[in-house]
Amino acid sequence: MGMDAHVDTLRPHVHTEAADIVRLQTILARRVLLIFALPLLVIAVLGAYAYRLSNRVQTLEVAQRNDEALRRINVVERIMQKYPTQAWAIHEYEEVAKEYPHPQVLVRLGALYYGDGRPEKALAVLDAAKARDPTYWEIYSTAAYMYLDQGRIEPAIAAGEHALTLNPWDAQTYNNLAWLYTTQAEVRDLAKAQAYISNAIDYTRGRDPNTLSTLETLLEAYAETGQIDRALETLEEALTRVGRYGTAPASLYRRLDALREQQASVWKE
Known part of the structure; x- marks a missing residue:
């Protein structure tokens, strides 16, 4: 048997030993990883849980304070009514x-x-x-x-x-602005006031006396400027809107009769 044959007989043993060393290194690396990385992973998981738990506790505390505040507000408002x-x-x-x-x-x-x-x-x-x-x-x-x-x-x-x-849908503000656009000469805009009053009537279902009072003011403004037809048109539309939700006040019907009389007298002239 020559030297080459002897070398060939050694190669399987060399390969086996090298493979064993690699496997051993892999096993050791995994164990080292478990020894050091696992505790770090556990700490990270527990830390994240503790953070979420802390946030949850803070949220519950805020909600509890808010509930207490709301209960106190309700008590104050009920007492204020009486x-x-x-x-x-x-x-x-x-x-x-x-x-x-x-x-x-x-x-x-x-x-x-x-x-x-x-x-x-x-x-x-x-x-x-x-x-x-x-x-x-x-x-x-x-x-x-x-x-x-x-x-x-x-x-x-x-x-x-x-x-x-x-x-x-803020009916109160529609009403307030309608009053301004009706009564203040520097910003007077009767058409805009009429549109805002219509919105206020719809959003209060025709039940807000302040809105109906502003409507009366607008009708007076139309009448003062000689726009009787426009006043009648506005009032008739308002009565239709109010009628969708209930009976309109008698004062509006009296105003309607008065405007019709004014219109008739203008036509006679």
């Missing part, structure tokens, strides 16, 4: 706002301040509500009323129109 004690209600809402400064709470607090003769503080609270949620429509609706009450026409219109872009 015993309108302004100072006490302001104190209660101030306490609620500390724990639950939701824009709705701040808007209500601002309205209470305004009713208590503190308009600057009321508007400051509305600004705080706006900083928390600039898309909350009631901030602007309430501001529009306050500006209107102060005779600040331009900011009232700006706030009111913005409120309607955020909530196109």
Whole structure:
């Protein structure tokens, strides 16, 4: 047997030993990985669970505080309906706002301040509500009323129109702006006022006396400018709208008769 044959007989043994070494290294590597990586994996999983649990606890605590705040608000509003004690209600809402400064709470607090003769503080609270949620429509609706009450026409219109872009079903703001567009010479727009009154009637189902009062004011404005036909058309349309939801007030029918008499006298002339 030559040298080549001897080498050939050794090759299988060499290959076997090399394979054994590779397998041994693989086994050792896996064990090292299990020894060091598994605890790290366990720590990571437990850490993630603890983080989620902490967030869940915080969420539940916030929800609990919010529920308590809402219950307190409901109690305050029920008491206010029977015993309108302004100072006490302001104190209660101030306490609620500390724990639950939701824009709705701040808007209500601002309205209470305004009713208590503190308009600057009321508007400051509305600004705080706006900083928390600039898309909350009631901030602007309430501001529009306050500006209107102060005779600040331009900011009232700006706030009111913005409120309607955020909530196109805000009947109170439609009514307030209709009154402005009817009574204020510098911004008078009777056609726009008529459209806004129609919306207010629809969204209150014809039951808001303030809207019907604004309608009366609009009819007077039409009559004063000699637009009797337009006044009649507006009133007849309003009566149709109100009639969808119930019986219109007798005062509107008396106004209808008066306008028809005016129209007849104009035709005679």
